[in-house]
Amino acid sequence: MAEAGEKQRTDGPDRTDVPGRIRVLLVDDHQVVRRGLRTFLEVQDDIEVVGEAADGDEGVARTAELVPDVVLMDVKMPGTDGIEALRRIRESGSAARVLVITSFTEQRTVVPALRAGAAGYVYKDVDPEALAKAIRSVHAGHVLLQPDVAGALLAQEVGGGPAQGRGTTLTEREREVLALIADGRSNREIARALVVSEKTVKTHVSNILMKLDLADRTQAALWAVRHGLSG
Numbered sequence: 001m002a003e004a005g006e007k008q009r010t011d012g013p014d015r016t017d018v019p020g021r022i023r024v025l026l027v028d029d030h031q032v033v034r035r036g037l038r039t040f041l042e043v044q045d046d047i048e049v050v051g052e053a054a055d056g057d058e059g060v061a062r063t064a065e066l067v068p069d070v071v072l073m074d075v076k077m078p079g080t081d082g083i084e085a086l087r088r089i090r091e092s093g094s095a096a097r098v099l100v101i102t103s104f105t106e107q108r109t110v111v112p113a114l115r116a117g118a119a120g121y122v123y124k125d126v127d128p129e130a131l132a133k134a135i136r137s138v139h140a141g142h143v144l145l146q147p148d149v150a151g152a153l154l155a156q157e158v159g160g161g162p163a164q165g166r167g168t169t170l171t172e173r174e175r176e177v178l179a180l181i182a183d184g185r186s187n188r189e190i191a192r193a194l195v196v197s198e199k200t201v202k203t204h205v206s207n208i209l210m211k212l213d214l215a216d217r218t219q220a221a222l223w224a225v226r227h228g229l230s231g
Contacts, residue, residue: 021048022139025068025096027059027085028052029077033124037072040128047135056080060088068096070139073118075102075109083112090117097138101126114218120144141186143221169211175229177204181217182224 024047026034031054038049051066053059057080063071071089075082086098097119102109113121119138122131137144170178173194180190187205191198205217214220 021046022070022135023048023050023066023068024135025050025059025062025066025071026052027054027056027062027071027077027082028074028101029054030074033074037131041132041135044132047132056082056085056088059085060092063089063094063096064092067094070135071096071098072135073098073100075100075113083116086113086116086118097141099134099138099144101131114145115215117216117218119218137184141188141217142184143181143218144184145218145221170208174204174208174211177201178208178220178224179229181205181208182221182229184221 024041026037026049028034028037034052034054038052041047041049050068051062053062055077059071059073059082060080073082073086080088082100082102086100089096089098098117099120099122100113100118101122101124102113103124120134120143122134122144126134134144176194177190180193185193187198187201191201194201205220208214208220209216212220212223214223
């Protein structure tokens with residue numbers, strides 16, 4: 001576990017910032033974990049590790065500094081944990097998609113992470129190729145939930161209460177968009193499926209979140225599952 005003062009900024013002098021690559025920031029307090037993740041991800045043609053952070057505070061600062069596309073974030077870290085860091089990243093207005101990676105599976109960890117704005121959630125024992133696919137998926141705008149995580153969210157009724165009974169205010173088109181969100185489609189894919197512009201889809205998504213009083217696509221997807229709108 002990294003001690004205070006031992007944080008390493010290991011971007012490396014050979015950062016290439018190749019256009020088209022998915023820029024990833026690694027945030028984990030275990031140096032060996034970061035090293036293993038970097039070693040695997042750097043052999044992916046379409047993924048570039050642009051930096052590392054050893055705790056939540058550094059993760060927030062490096063997200064602002066490096067502007068990554070995806071932040072691969074541990075949850076349990078000393079000091080500022082991953083959930084608080086996630087909230088601060090979201091509050092900063094960063095467009096980075098945060099993929100939570102952790103060895104913890106308790107609902108008390110899963111639900112707060114997704115409520116804080118995580119775009120996906122995977123475990124540290126995930127197959128390396130599956131992790132690369134997960135990074136590509138959240139970068140493309142998908143909401144990535146493993147079955148047990150979705151079950152935990154449903155059990156906690158994420159987006160429940162305030163959204164109950166508001167489904168009737170959705171237009172037919174908004175219900176179609178919501179169903180496609182629940183199927184994990186990105187805005188671009190939804191636009192193609194409905195033969196409309198991506199800008200139109202973004203407007204529908206904003207209206208859906210407003211009408212259902214939901215914070216993000218993750219909550220919208222779970223609302224759709226709970227109310228039978230998913231495929």
